[in-house]
Amino acid sequence: MAARQEDPGQRRQASPAWARDASTKYLLEFERYFSGGAGSFGALHEQALLRQLAGCGLRSLAWRLFLQVLPVDPASWELLTKEHRRLYSLAKTTYSDYTDVNDTRIRCEVNNPLSHDEQSPWHRLFEHADLRRVIEQDVVRTMPDVALFRDEHVCRCMTDVLFVFMQKHPEVDYVQGMHELLAPIIYLLRREYSNFADVRAAHRANHYMLEKLLKMMDWSSSVNRRREYEEMQRAPPPAPDLLHPPLFAKDRASPSVNQWGPSPCNRAVRRHLCMIDYDLYLKLAELGVEPQVFGLKMFRLLFGREFRLSELCSVWDALLADSHATSTLDLVPYVFCAILIYNRRQILEREGMEALTLLLNLPPLPDIAGCIAFALHIRNPLDYSKPNNFPPPPPVSPRKPAASKIRLRRRSVERSKSAVGQPKSEGGSGSASPARPRSMTQPPPMSAPGRTGLVGLARSGSETVVSRSASATVAAATDLVTYGPPPVAMKDVSALRGKHALLASSEASAYAVMESKQTSTPPEWNPGLTGMPCKVRRAVLRQTLCVETMDRLLQNKEVDLRTLRELVNVQKQLLRDLWPFGGGWSPQPQCPRQPPDGTSDEESAPPSLSTPVPEGVYPPSATADIVEEVTPEDGSAPHSNGLPAVGVSPAYDTLAVDVANLSMSEATEQR
Amino acid sequence: MSYAYLFKYIIIGDTGVGKSCLLLQFTDKRFQPVHDLTIGVEFGARMITIDGKQVKLQIWDTAGQEAFRSITRSYYRGAAGALLVYDITRRDTFNHLTTWLEDARQHSNSNMVIMLIGNKSDLESRRDVKREEGEAFAREHGLIFMETSAKTAANVEEAFINTAKEIYEKIQEGVFDINNEANGIKLGPQHSPAAAGGMAAGGLGGSQGGGCC
Numbered sequence: 001m002a003a004r005q006e007d008p009g010q011r012r013q014a015s016p017a018w019a020r021d022a023s024t025k026y027l028l029e030f031e032r033y034f035s036g037g038a039g040s041f042g043a044l045h046e047q048a049l050l051r052q053l054a055g056c057g058l059r060s061l062a063w064r065l066f067l068q069v070l071p072v073d074p075a076s077w078e079l080l081t082k083e084h085r086r087l088y089s090l091a092k093t094t095y096s097d098y099t100d101v102n103d104t105r106i107r108c109e110v111n112n113p114l115s116h117d118e119q120s121p122w123h124r125l126f127e128h129a130d131l132r133r134v135i136e137q138d139v140v141r142t143m144p145d146v147a148l149f150r151d152e153h154v155c156r157c158m159t160d161v162l163f164v165f166m167q168k169h170p171e172v173d174y175v176q177g178m179h180e181l182l183a184p185i186i187y188l189l190r191r192e193y194s195n196f197a198d199v200r201a202a203h204r205a206n207h208y209m210l211e212k213l214l215k216m217m218d219w220s221s222s223v224n225r226r227r228e229y230e231e232m233q234r235a236p237p238p239a240p241d242l243l244h245p246p247l248f249a250k251d252r253a254s255p256s257v258n259q260w261g262p263s264p265c266n267r268a269v270r271r272h273l274c275m276i277d278y279d280l281y282l283k284l285a286e287l288g289v290e291p292q293v294f295g296l297k298m299f300r301l302l303f304g305r306e307f308r309l310s311e312l313c314s315v316w317d318a319l320l321a322d323s324h325a326t327s328t329l330d331l332v333p334y335v336f337c338a339i340l341i342y343n344r345r346q347i348l349e350r351e352g353m354e355a356l357t358l359l360l361n362l363p364p365l366p367d368i369a370g371c372i373a374f375a376l377h378i379r380n381p382l383d384y385s386k387p388n389n390f391p392p393p394p395p396v397s398p399r400k401p402a403a404s405k406i407r408l409r410r411r412s413v414e415r416s417k418s419a420v421g422q423p424k425s426e427g428g429s430g431s432a433s434p435a436r437p438r439s440m441t442q443p444p445p446m447s448a449p450g451r452t453g454l455v456g457l458a459r460s461g462s463e464t465v466v467s468r469s470a471s472a473t474v475a476a477a478t479d480l481v482t483y484g485p486p487p488v489a490m491k492d493v494s495a496l497r498g499k500h501a502l503l504a505s506s507e508a509s510a511y512a513v514m515e516s517k518q519t520s521t522p523p524e525w526n527p528g529l530t531g532m533p534c535k536v537r538r539a540v541l542r543q544t545l546c547v548e549t550m551d552r553l554l555q556n557k558e559v560d561l562r563t564l565r566e567l568v569n570v571q572k573q574l575l576r577d578l579w580p581f582g583g584g585w586s587p588q589p590q591c592p593r594q595p596p597d598g599t600s601d602e603e604s605a606p607p608s609l610s611t612p613v614p615e616g617v618y619p620p621s622a623t624a625d626i627v628e629e630v631t632p633e634d635g636s637a638p639h640s641n642g643l644p645a646v647g648v649s650p651a652y653d654t655l656a657v658d659v660a661n662l663s664m665s666e667a668t669e670q671r
Numbered sequence: 672m673s674y675a676y677l678f679k680y681i682i683i684g685d686t687g688v689g690k691s692c693l694l695l696q697f698t699d700k701r702f703q704p705v706h707d708l709t710i711g712v713e714f715g716a717r718m719i720t721i722d723g724k725q726v727k728l729q730i731w732d733t734a735g736q737e738a739f740r741s742i743t744r745s746y747y748r749g750a751a752g753a754l755l756v757y758d759i760t761r762r763d764t765f766n767h768l769t770t771w772l773e774d775a776r777q778h779s780n781s782n783m784v785i786m787l788i789g790n791k792s793d794l795e796s797r798r799d800v801k802r803e804e805g806e807a808f809a810r811e812h813g814l815i816f817m818e819t820s821a822k823t824a825a826n827v828e829e830a831f832i833n834t835a836k837e838i839y840e841k842i843q844e845g846v847f848d849i850n851n852e853a854n855g856i857k858l859g860p861q862h863s864p865a866a867a868g869g870m871a872a873g874g875l876g877g878s879q880g881g882g883c884c
Contacts, residue, residue: 137687144705175738176686177710296711305707353716353729360714 022057029058034065036073041065048321049376051314051369059313060189066320092160095167098125128163131174135162139179146309148187158182177300184304184312265295268333276337276378280344287355294359298336302329306339311368318372334375339365341374342391367392675724678838679731679855680831681746683771684756685764686735689790692821693756694732697831702822709734711742719832721839725859728831740774747779751847751855752786752834757805759789759818760797765804772812780854782846784837786815788830793820 033044033056044062047053053062064070069084070077100121103111110117117123139158142149149155158179166174269291274281284291297305303315315335322331340347343362350358365371370390377384682690691706691713698715713732718725731750733743747753755771757764768787775785789805802818809816815833819826841847842856849856 138708141687141705141708144703144707173738176708176734176736180708293712300710305710353727356714357716360712 026057029056034058034061034074036075041072045321045324048317049372051317051372053317054310054314057192057195059317060185060192062317063185063188063320066324068324088164091164091168095128095164098128101125131166132159132163135159135166135174135179138176142179142183143304143309146183146187148190149183154186154190158186175300180301180304184309184316187309188313264299264333265291265336268295268336272333272378273337273340277341277344279348280340283348283355287352287359289356289359294362295336298339299332302332303335303339306362306365307368308364314368315372318375331372331375331379334379335371337378338371338375338390342367342371344391345394673725674718674727674859676839676842676849676859677727677729677857678751678835679729679749680752680754680834681731681733681743681750682754682756683733683743683775684735684754684788685758685761685767685771688735688756688758688761688764689821690735690754690756691732693754693788693790693819693827693830694730696821696824696827698730700824702824704822711739712746717831719835721832721835724839726835726839727859728835730831744774744778747775747783749853749855750779750783751838752784753779754786754788754830754834755814756788756790757800758791759800759802759805760791760794762799765789765800765808768808772814782841782854784815784834784841785812786817786830786834786837787812789816789818790821792818792825793823 033040033047044053044065047056048062048066053059056062061070065072070080098121100106101111103121106121109115110120111122112120113122115122136155136159139149139155139162142155142158149158161182162174162178165178166172269281269284273284302319304312307315319329319331319335323329339362342365343358346358347355367390370387373384373387374390377386682694684690686708691709692702694713694715695706696702698717709732711734715730715732716728717730718727720726731746733739733746753775755768755775757768759765772785775783787805787809789800789802805818806816808814815837817826817830817833819830821827838847838856842849847854847856849858
């Protein structure tokens with residue numbers, strides 16, 4: 001990744017010679033990104049992900065490529081564009097053609113304005129008029145603070161696009177918010193077109209290439225932008241996973257089912273946030289806020305309310321570029337998580353209504369590059385390193401001098417060494433949730449060597465030479481646990497060897513954090529340093545079980561493939577069960593935690609939209625039997641304070657040990 | 672800040688009638704001529720005083736479009752009060768009141784206080800629904816009625832506060848079971864059983880007091 005970053009963006013800034021001349025700039029950009037030659041699209045793609053397209057004058061063209069409105073090869077662009085424009089014009093006139101109301105061949109009982117017959121041309125006319133009115137009513141409210149959208153012509157254009165789109169896609173109902181997806185496209189095309197028009201005036205017909213560009217920019221004239229929106233609507237929604245049910249699909253299910261597809265938000269939190277920022281996850285669970293309450297907007301409008309318009313385009317660069325290969329907006333849930341994590345401190349600090357108010361009105365995010373980089377990183381930590389200042393480091397607190405912190409930590413190391421094997425019932429994290437899967441039962445007491453397996457492995461890593469693959473596993477795990485500047489390039493295994501000790505120390509510092517929990521400052525985002533050791537283990541596991549790492553292991557060693565698969569399955573199952581909303585267990589904690597002063601539980605926030613599943617019921621799953629095997633059956637109750645106590649993360653610990661033992665035996669073998 | 676009661680409100684009505692503007696005027700005392708569309712729900716809160724007691728209003732502002740109706744419905748249940756809003760310059764928003772009311776009655780608790788609000792009263796020249804019609808509708812369905820203007824702030828405070836007063840009275844009469852949070856009412860943390868002496872019987876259990884099990 002680092003190697004890729006050197007590319008054009010920076011070089012462009014470094015060469016003022018062509019930056020000075022706008023027309024040359026266009027030419028070079030075209031040459032570099034749109035020539036269709038080897039690597040040009042790849043370069044464009046990279047630039048988009050790195051937020052380097054902001055200065056590009058042909059950004060809308062890039063979007064068209066990402067959305068597959070146009071193919072990568074420029075040869076057919078002109079032809080295709082003409083065709084798009086023709087089709088759009090045709091559609092527009094066809095759908096707005098009501099001449100059949102004068103058609104005398106239709107029986108006049110049907111063909112009259114008062115007819116209730118659905119076949120009546122009048123019926124269609126009135127329906128269309130209604131739809132137009134509804135759309136228009138929303139369109140005039142697009143982005144109140146952007147002057148462009150107060151323009152009558154623009155509003156009419158947007159209404160037309162949406163109207164034609166609705167006609168072309170009868171399976172989709174018009175839903176408020178669609179116009180806000182159209183807005184950035186209109187904005188971008190308008191801006192680029194007017195910029196380009198200036199250049200054209202100055203350099204009329206000087207270059208053959210410029211002429212060619214002229215034609216291309218012509219696409220962004222009012223006609224084609226409509227087509228593009230249609231394409232946009234068409235292209236992303238196939239995402240079967242993310243947008244299921246599709247963003248704006250009609251509600252065909254029973255009325256009890258939420259038609260607006262809340263699942264993406266809930267899933268993003270359950271699947272990703274839970275693993276990336278457990279404290280925040282617990283906080284949300286504790287607040288009782290379903291992610292869809294604040295997440296719906298972000299998913300529906302693709303962050304249109306979270307960023308300023310110009311910045312939004314940068315975010316979309318990345319979203320669209322990323323979606324090119326798969327035609328799914330795969331990055332969206334990760335950006336969603338990144339936004340939450342960026343605001344984590346504020347969220348963790350607040351209680352009840354204040355927290356809710358914040359969640360529903362998150363402040364604009366200044367660091368877009370960081371946000372995108374972070375989203376890419378949390379999706380694929382092995383390929384993308386963590387950006388340095390995201391989430392932002394905390395302000396230095398004068399109350400906690402560094403020296404005492406170190407002392408505390410050292411003490412904790414001692415403690416963790418002795419206490420690894422013992423369940424610990426304290427650990428009152430202020431943000432910890434009472435939520436705890438009741439369907440999970442406690443494991444049988446594990447032998448000390450078993451319990452210390454993973455930690456032991458990590459510790460030994462600093463002293464002993466372990467196999468390359470095993471060290472990669474631990475390194476991957478370690479990195480997740482000890483995320484923090486400076487980021488570690490995952491591929492550099494040798495550099496990582498020294499990091500193994502970090503696993504142990506992070507576990508120790510987790511104790512330290514627990515001890516210092518009395519202070520009201522919320523923990524920093526740093527999965528390994530924020531909470532209880534079992535959480536650390538969870539994070540470790542997540543990475544340990546990361547399929548890619550597994551693959552790596554498998555490539556080098558003869559590890560039992562079936563065992564690994566099962567472990568991964570179990571992990572997935574457990575994660576599913578962990579989330580209190582709509583998972584396999586009841587959202588109500590068995591024993592609600594009462595705040596000491598009663599102030600913090602004042603509001604239970606929005607009414608839950610989910611249907612609680614009876615306690616102890618696992619969702620039907622192919623892996624259910626595996627869970628049975630792994631989960632011990634002693635049926636002991638969860639902790640009374642609802643917190644997963646240290647070392648008592650039931651199945652996780654079992655798994656952790658299994659995985660650790662696996663890696664250890666592998667390491668031994670190699671030796 | 673401590674409070675004696677917390678009331679949950681919901682604002683419902685057709686799209687574009689000024690629900691979000693009413694909320695903004697009430698919580699922030701300002702008016703935004705063009706307001707962002709509400710996608711899903713928005714949320715606002717403000718403290719008011721009734722009968723010398725601090726009452727916190729937690730207000731859920733919902734999207735008006737039919738497509739969001741299923742979301743809106745799930746908010747009725749936990750609400751003590753509802754502001755049902757129509758636009759006096761658009762008759763269709765008045766015509767849809769029956770549907771809204773049916774929906775609200777069906778999905779809320781039976782004691783929910785509903786205030787009918789004819790908004791945009793500043794636009795007298797474009798008036799499409801007579802004041803008397805609103806009054807008649809309210810009378811017929813047992814609602815409180817007011818005409819407001821989120822723009823000039825006329826009657827906005829009153830609309831929210833009168834609803835709260837009505838809820839408060841119902842509490843005094845013992846109509847609401849304050850221990851059941853599904854009613855949209857919660858006792859404040861400092862509201863000890865002694866302080867709530869005048870309350871209806873069965874008002875206060877120990878569970879609200881903050882004792883841990």
